[in-house]
Amino acid sequence: MRAGRALAGLLKLGAAYLATALLAAFVTIRFFAHGTNVAVPSLAGLDLKQVRQTLAALRLEVTLGGEDYSETVPPGCVIGQQPAPNSRVKRGRRVSVVLSRGSEKVTFPSLVDSTLDDAEFLLRQLGLELAAVTLVPSILPKRRILAQAPAPGTTVTRGQPVRLLVSDGRAIATLPIPLVTGLPTRDALARLREAGLKIAEITYETATTFTDGTVFAQDPAGGFRAAAGDAVSLKAARSGTSSGLARFVVFNFTVPDGPARRVRTMIVDEAGTVEIGSSVEEGGRVLRFSTRVQGDAVAQFFVGGTLTEERKL
Numbered sequence: 001m002r003a004g005r006a007l008a009g010l011l012k013l014g015a016a017y018l019a020t021a022l023l024a025a026f027v028t029i030r031f032f033a034h035g036t037n038v039a040v041p042s043l044a045g046l047d048l049k050q051v052r053q054t055l056a057a058l059r060l061e062v063t064l065g066g067e068d069y070s071e072t073v074p075p076g077c078v079i080g081q082q083p084a085p086n087s088r089v090k091r092g093r094r095v096s097v098v099l100s101r102g103s104e105k106v107t108f109p110s111l112v113d114s115t116l117d118d119a120e121f122l123l124r125q126l127g128l129e130l131a132a133v134t135l136v137p138s139i140l141p142k143r144r145i146l147a148q149a150p151a152p153g154t155t156v157t158r159g160q161p162v163r164l165l166v167s168d169g170r171a172i173a174t175l176p177i178p179l180v181t182g183l184p185t186r187d188a189l190a191r192l193r194e195a196g197l198k199i200a201e202i203t204y205e206t207a208t209t210f211t212d213g214t215v216f217a218q219d220p221a222g223g224f225r226a227a228a229g230d231a232v233s234l235k236a237a238r239s240g241t242s243s244g245l246a247r248f249v250v251f252n253f254t255v256p257d258g259p260a261r262r263v264r265t266m267i268v269d270e271a272g273t274v275e276i277g278s279s280v281e282e283g284g285r286v287l288r289f290s291t292r293v294q295g296d297a298v299a300q301f302f303v304g305g306t307l308t309e310e311r312k313l
Contacts, residue, residue, distance in 0.1 A: 036090055036091055037088045037089065037090055037091075038058045038059070038060065038088065038089065038090075038091060039086050039087070039088055040060070040081075040083050040084070040085055040086065040087045040088075040089055040095060041054055041055075041058070041085060042081075042085035042086075043055075043078045043081050043085075043095070043097055044073075044078055044079070044081070044085075045073060045077050045078060046077060046078050047076050047077050047078075048062075048076065048097075048099065051078060051097055055095055058091070059091040059092060060089070060091065060092070060093055060094070060095055061092065061093070061094045061095070062094065062095055062096075062097060063094045063095070063096050063097075064096070064097065064099065065080070065081075065082065065096035065097055065098045066098050066099075067098065067099050067100070067101045068080070068098055068099075068100070068101060069100070069101050069102065069103065069104035069158070070100040070101070070102065070103070071103050071104070071105075073100040074100060074102065075099075075100055075101055075102035076099055076100065077099065077100050078097045078098065078099060078100075079098055079099065079100045080097070080098035081095060081096065081097045081098070082095070082096045083095065101127075104157055104158050105155055105156065105157055105158070106126050106127070106128070106155070106156060106158060107153060107154070107155055107156075108128075108150045108151070108152060108153065108154045108155070108156050108162075109122060109126075109152060110148075110152035110153075111145050111148045111152075111164065112145050112146065112147065112148060112152075113144065113145065114144075114145055115143055115144060115145070116133065116143040116144075116145060116164070116166055117143070119145055119164065123162060126158065127158035127159060128156070128158060128159070128160055128161075128162050129159055129160065129161050129162065130161075130162050130164065131161030131162060131163055132161075132163040132164070133163075133164050133166050134163070134164070134165050134166065135166055135167075135168040136165060136166070136167065136168065137167075137168060137170045138167035138168070138169070138170075140167040140169075141167065141169055142167060142168055142169030143166060143167065143168075143169075144166070144167045145164055145165070145166055145167075146165045146166065146167055147164070147165040148162070148163070148164055148165070149162070149163045150162070174225040174226060174227055175195060175196060175197075175225065175226065175227075175228060176195075176223060176224070176225055177192075177195070177197065177218075177220055177221070177222055177223065177224050177225065177226050177232060178191050178192065178195050178222055179218075179221075179222025179223065180192060180215050180218055180222065180234070181215050181216055181217060181218055181222065182214065182215065182216075183214070183215050184211075184213050184214060184215070185202055185213055185214075185215055185234065185236050185298075185310050186310065188215045188218075188234060189307065189309070189310060192232055196228040196229065197226060197228070197229070197230055197231070197232050198229060198230065198231040198232070198305075198306035198307070199231065199232055199233075199234065199306060199307035200231035200232060200233045200306070200307065201233050201234070201300075201307060202215075202233075202234045202235070202236055202268075202298075202300065202307065202310060203233075203234075203235050203236070203268075203273075204235075204236050204237070204238045204268050204298075205235060205236075205237065205238065206237075206238050206239070207237040207238070207239075209237075210237035211237065211239070212237060212238060212239040212296065213236055213237065213238075213298075213312065214236060214237050215234050215235065215236050216235055216236065216237050217234070217235040218232055218233070218234050218235070219232065219233045220232065231306065238270070238296060239296070245294075245295065246292055246293070246294050247292070247293060248290065248291070248292050248293075249289075249290070249291060249292075249293055249297070249313045250288075250289070250290045251288075251289055251299060251311065251313065252286055252287065252288050252289070253265065253286070253287045253289070253299075253301050253309070254284065254285070254286050254287075255281045255282065255283055255284060255285045255286075255287065255303065256283055256303060256308060257283040257284055258283040259282075259283065260280050260281065260282050260283075261280065261281070261283075261303055261304040262278065262279070262280050262281075262302075262303075262304065262305070263277070263278070263279060263280070263281045263287065263301065263302070263303050264277065264278045264301075264302040265277035265278070265287070265289060265299060265300070265301055265302075266299070266300040266301075266302070267291060267293060267297060267298075267299055267300075267313075268297065268298050268300060269293040269294045269295055269296065269297035269298075270294045270295035270296060270297075271293075271294040271295075276289060276291050277289065293313060296312075297312075297313045298310055298311060298312050298313060299311045299313055
């Protein structure tokens with residue numbers, strides 16, 4: 001009987017020890033499970049230095065997941081993260097963050113009178129694209145900005161193309177175009193040549209209100225300004241009162257002094273306009289022509305691409 005009581009006591013003691021051991025194991029597992037997992041904190045609005053400090057305290061690491069525009073969060077601060085705040089992760093886990101690039105909209109600055117190099121640097125800083133640079137003659141120094149699009153103070157989106165008008169430092173002197181309407185073609189040619197201009201062409205149109213061979217239109221018009229060597233086109237009147245009979249004409253043309261140039265000879269008569277000669281000739285060379293014309297006719301001599309002389313046949 002005593003032996004039975006002793007055995008029962010031993011069994012009770014063993015059961016107590018087993019229960020204690022199981023409880024200790026459960027507590028230990030719970031401790032280690034919670035000890036190796038942490039809640040991810042919210043990183044919104046923190047800069048990268050603050051993010052590193054916050055995660056390091058929890059033995060977590062940071063990785064950059066990119067950048068994006070934000071109208072509310074300053075540049076360089078967190079606008080997104082993965083895993084999300086309050087997610088439980090193991091220590092040592094990497095947390096990916098997306099940083100703000102600032103507002104996508106910027107106020108376009110004034111670039112006029114700055115150098116092209118300074119403008120390019122500022123545009124890169126603002127995230128704007130320099131799409132086109134047009135060089136124009138100007139009295140301002142070379143590479144100085146004369147005009148811009150968009151205009152200063154305009155609100156634009158980053159990435160918007162920008163166009164600039166830039167000085168190339170070569171100012172071109174201009175001169176007034178003389179008014180030659182109402183003059184005979186010979187006098188008009190002389191007046192334009194004296195002004196340093198070229199004559200691109202003279203075309204004839206039948207007109208009863210103007211004397212035969214009188215200039216009645218010019219392009220550009222008199223009073224406009226042009227650079228030396230620019231070309232002017234003229235229109236002259238043809239009376240339309242000739243018999244319109246066909247005839248043969250013989251004439252010469254002496255090439256003006258100078259280097260070899262292409263000489264083109266045109267006949268303008270009542271049948272239209274036709275080229276009767278085109279060749280490269282030395283200065284001083286005498287060219288001889290014999291051709292058939294219809295009614296009133298003029299010969300036009302182009303040297304080096306400009307009308308040098310017009311002669312009534």
